[in-house]
Amino acid sequence: LEVSGMSTMYSGPKALGRAIKDRVFEETGLIISAGLAPNKFLAKLASDLDKPDGLVVIPYGREKEILAPLPINRIWGVGPRTEKILKTGGFHLMRHIQALPDESSLIPHVGNQARRIWELANGIDDRPVETDRKIQSIGAEETYEEDLTDGSAIELEFRYFANRLSKRLRKRNLLGHTVSIKVRYDDFTTVSRQKRLDTPSDHEHVFFETALILWNKLMQDKTSKQPKGTKKDVEMLGATTKVKSRNSKYSSSKEITFMEPPGPIRLLGLTVSGLDEEVPMQDSLFESPQDETEDKLASVLDSLESKFGETVIMSGALWQRFHGDNGTRRKRSELKSAVDARGDAPSNTVGDISSNTADDTLSNTTDDTSANEDTKSTDKKELKKF
Secondary structure: OOOOOHHHHOOOHHHHHHHHHHHHHHHHOOOOOEEEOOOHHHHHHHHHHOOOOOEEEOOOOOHHHHHOOOEHHHOOOOOHHHHHHHHHOOOOEHHHHHOOOOOOOOHHHHHHHHHHHHHHHOOOOOOOOOOOOOOOEEEEEEEEEEEEOOHHHHHHHHHHHHHHHHHHHHHOOEEEEEEEEEEEEOOOOEEEEEEEEEEEEOOHHHHHHHHHHHHHHHHHHHHHOOOOOOOOOOOEEEEEEEEOOOOOOOOEEEEEEEEOOOOOEEEEEEEEEOOEEOOOOOOOOOOOHHHHHHHHHHHHHHHHHHHHOOOOOOOHHHHHHHOOOOOOOOOHHHHHHHHHOHHHOOOEEEOOEEEOOHHHOOOOOOOOOOHHHHHOOOOHHHHHOO
16 A cells, blocks of 8 residues: 555554554454555565564664564565575675665666566565556465365356355456466376467456366376376266356256366365456347356355455355354364255245256355455354355
């Protein structure tokens, strides 16, 4: 945030920082650390120095003094490889770089990064604060306390992510061109796949179906690379979902054969990128009543959630993801039996959209205001409010 001049409205920088922290907590219920400093680099560094609930102020004129004892890996952009190179050259702390009259002694070690590293070590950062920077992508991912081992649980996770992302796109009137998934196995191997959509979309079912297609591709690639004779048999899980781009001229229903994972999954993620503002389209002769109904339904659900909270309404599938017999989120080991039983869920009918399973129901469960929230599950207390 650009807060130049605002400290005069408070008793000092710390009072301003406390006001920001208090406002964030009141509005979102989140505890944050805050840093106030003369520039972006120092403010970010200050906020990292006392997590998770700290407040650090770096005053004008004391930048170098505060930076001096810190290790060089605190410099923005200095990763493990650059850190190793700098340490080989005798630069372990920021004060070692501050002792140089300019960046010339760093050039043999880090090349064209020398000027930036020297300036940041001395507390110099002239980058402006961009308050209206265009969003390039949105994503949701989660690291699991218990590794996922069955396809039913993984399918629910991708549906949950697709639900969150579609809602956030609608709120910002954005459409996404590309969908990508991220998977981390129990050995910490991380892989990803992406697919460009034929038509940009903000629709949950489009993202969900694409995620499952990418998952199957990933599983096929992984099993095909295993040594001959050691390949694990991959089971198939059938799923059916209605898939329609929000601005498309038609609706379609596709059978998705979902592949079981070859091993435990530690992390899953779904990202939509290539974002553009939604442009109103002329009504088409081919636009079906169901297309219009689905768009209206999404709008109504968004409105309900904004008024009554994120758990006021959700699909049967997402309800199973979060709720056990006592109304709290079930453990991942319990999800498979919940999904297997979903065919017994009550029918849901809204306009022309009807379903005998939880899979065909549009739903909206969360409206994240922070990228960091995308990695967290809905709080149990929030689920109990309703």
